[in-house]
Amino acid sequence: MFTLMRLLVHKGLCLGLSLASFLGPAWGVEKPNVLFLAVDDMKDWVNCLGGYEGTVHTPHIDRLAERGVLFANAHCPSPKCAPSRAAILTGRMPSSTGLYENGHWWRPNFPEVTTLPMHFREAGYRVAGAGKIFHHTAGNNPPNQWHDFQPILFRNDGWFREAKINYPWSTVAPYPEGFPFSGVEGLGHENDWGALPGVDEAEYDDSLAADFAIEFLRNHETGQPFFLACGLFRPHLPWYVPQEYFDLYPLEEIVLPKAKPDDLDDVPEEGQKLAADRRSDLELICNAGKGKEAVRAYLASISYADAQLGRVLDALEGSPYFGNTIVTLWSDHGWHLGEKDHWHKSTLWEEATRIPFLMAGPGIEPGTCRQPVGLIDLFPTLIDLCELSAIEDHDGSSLRLLLEGPETAEWERPAVIEYRRGNAAVRSARYRYIRYQDGGEELYDHETDPLEWENLADDPDHAKTIRELARWLPQRWAQAAKTKAAFTFDPETWTWREKSTGRVIEGK
Numbered sequence: 001m002f003t004l005m006r007l008l009v010h011k012g013l014c015l016g017l018s019l020a021s022f023l024g025p026a027w028g029v030e031k032p033n034v035l036f037l038a039v040d041d042m043k044d045w046v047n048c049l050g051g052y053e054g055t056v057h058t059p060h061i062d063r064l065a066e067r068g069v070l071f072a073n074a075h076c077p078s079p080k081c082a083p084s085r086a087a088i089l090t091g092r093m094p095s096s097t098g099l100y101e102n103g104h105w106w107r108p109n110f111p112e113v114t115t116l117p118m119h120f121r122e123a124g125y126r127v128a129g130a131g132k133i134f135h136h137t138a139g140n141n142p143p144n145q146w147h148d149f150q151p152i153l154f155r156n157d158g159w160f161r162e163a164k165i166n167y168p169w170s171t172v173a174p175y176p177e178g179f180p181f182s183g184v185e186g187l188g189h190e191n192d193w194g195a196l197p198g199v200d201e202a203e204y205d206d207s208l209a210a211d212f213a214i215e216f217l218r219n220h221e222t223g224q225p226f227f228l229a230c231g232l233f234r235p236h237l238p239w240y241v242p243q244e245y246f247d248l249y250p251l252e253e254i255v256l257p258k259a260k261p262d263d264l265d266d267v268p269e270e271g272q273k274l275a276a277d278r279r280s281d282l283e284l285i286c287n288a289g290k291g292k293e294a295v296r297a298y299l300a301s302i303s304y305a306d307a308q309l310g311r312v313l314d315a316l317e318g319s320p321y322f323g324n325t326i327v328t329l330w331s332d333h334g335w336h337l338g339e340k341d342h343w344h345k346s347t348l349w350e351e352a353t354r355i356p357f358l359m360a361g362p363g364i365e366p367g368t369c370r371q372p373v374g375l376i377d378l379f380p381t382l383i384d385l386c387e388l389s390a391i392e393d394h395d396g397s398s399l400r401l402l403l404e405g406p407e408t409a410e411w412e413r414p415a416v417i418e419y420r421r422g423n424a425a426v427r428s429a430r431y432r433y434i435r436y437q438d439g440g441e442e443l444y445d446h447e448t449d450p451l452e453w454e455n456l457a458d459d460p461d462h463a464k465t466i467r468e469l470a471r472w473l474p475q476r477w478a479q480a481a482k483t484k485a486a487f488t489f490d491p492e493t494w495t496w497r498e499k500s501t502g503r504v505i506e507g508k
Contacts, residue, residue, distance in 0.1 A: 032362055033326070034125075035213075035230070036228065037232075037309060037327065037328065037330075038131075038329075038330055039331045039332075041235050041345065042234075042302060042334070045298075047059075048061060048065040049356060052255070055253070060306050060307070061329065068359050068361065068366055069359050069364055070367075070368045072368050072369065076331070076355050077093055077374060078100075078418050080346050082104065085332055086104075088116075092394065094418045095421075097109070098480045101480075104480075105484055105487065106140065107142050107505060107507055109482055110481075111506075117129065120388070121227075129148075129229035130213060131150070131206065131209030132233050136231075136233065138169075138489065144507060150209065154205050156176075156240065157170055158172065159173040160190075169491070175189070177197075178194075181195070181240075183288065186284055192239075193240065193294065195242055199242075200242075204241070206305060209230055209231065210311045213228055218319070232309070234301040239298060249296045257339050259339055259340075260453050263340055264340065266454070267442065274346060274419075277344070278346075282338060282341070285343070298337060325361055326385055328358065328382070329358045329359075330357045330358075330375055331356050332375075334353055357373070364404070371409075371411040371429060372413070372427050376396035377398065378396070380398045381400060384398035397413070414427055414429075414469065416472055421437065421479075421480060423437050424474060431444065431465060433469040443455065495507065
């Protein structure tokens with residue numbers, strides 16, 4: 001547990017703060033605040049996790065890890081943005097809700113669900129947010145979830161975001177001069193990378209989200225606890241960040257991920273289908289000889305996101321709330337950069353599911369936890385730490401035991417990851433087991449095969465291991481939720497009308 005002395009000496013913290021501001025709920029003084037930091041598509045390529053073989057510049061994530069718990073074997077609920085975030089923020093896995101894809105709105109499908117921000121709001125917290133918390137497309141961050149919310153303000157809106165159902169505010173505009181900035185013809189605007197000409201760092205969307213969080217911390221009045229969410233879009237594509245972050249990574253120092261030419265030969269058909277999805281992007285990049293440039297752009301986007309996180313953490317540490325604020329940082333899923341002959345996310349392998357996940361604050365003992373955990377546990381963990389009422393239908397459970405003893409606590413549960421109906425992975429401390437909806441299986445021993453190159457599922461010597469892991473798979477799979485096509489959404493009034501019944505769902 002944090003000691004008072006540790007808090008007082010951290011970065012020369014002002015001694016004029018009252019003792020009560022340091023003491024969390026364990027002393028019954030006041031409810032802790034929550035700073036809820038999210039990044040997008042960030043795999044384990046942060047310095048403190050060591051997922052990248054070269055040098056990656058993430059000093060601010062690293063310093064958060066030093067004063068909190070770094071979960072070194074943490075995994076997303078689903079390797080795609082909308083289903084992962086819906087699971088994290090409702091506490092219910094895709095197999096429980098049917099929210100399997102980006103094409104579902106969570107609100108009209110589950111108007112009665114109590115989400116994470118709503119639960120804190122109902123408990124008397126001031127609830128504010130900015131950027132990508134739920135999925136960033138229209139209709140996913142209803143006003144009734146927040147007291148204040150600033151959506152993503154795309155600097156390149158218009159020529160980048162023209163799909164009306166997802167971005168009704170966009171207007172089609174010509175590509176700017178110099179596009180594609182990556183130099184890869186045919187790759188498309190969403191997969192491009194580079195520094196936007198004539199755009200200062202302060203104008204980028206994630207800088208604006210960080211600005212919102214900083215201003216909140218400066219202006220919030222003491223006396224009411226807060227839940228402050230700051231969601232950064234990077235390192236999600238397109239990898240547009242200021243040039244100084246590209247300059248951190250000389251091209252000659254870039255290390256490409258290791259790939260095995262016949263890696264998919266022992267993978268079941270369903271796994272091969274997932275690997276083949278959007279492979280054309282990988283082929284375009286490789287055929288253009290731009291593999292190292294693409295990896296460099298991904299790393300630059302990670303470092304830009306890290307810099308914005310650092311600005312918010314600096315604001316917290318300079319505020320009266322530092323000693324009584326729980327900080328959590330997470331990514332919604334990982335990313336493939338050629339591993340398993342795949343580009344993008346949307347697989348059940350390590351590259352797509354292992355993510356940065358950290359927690360720090362009162363009652364949390366600093367250390368590295370190597371037990372397998374899932375972000376489905378984040379909602380119940382936060383309400384446990386803040387002593388709010390539990391929600392019975394949550395699929396996860398509190399990680400408090402691991403936060404109080406990250407390197408010593410016993411833990412029996414593996415992490416479970418789901419992607420589309422019927423496909424799931426179970427990640428234990430040693431193994432990854434995958435079962436697809438058609439019965440295909442994969443088993444990898446991370447003790448001897450950390451790159452998941454040898455599928456052991458057909459080895460009779462591992463039959464017992466498979467049986468032990470398979471019992472954690474979902475016992476039932478919900479039917480897919482209604483897609484966006486089933487509703488008419490009005491972004492002005494924040495209402496949905498279900499086309500088949502006429503039922504109206506409010507979002508304000």
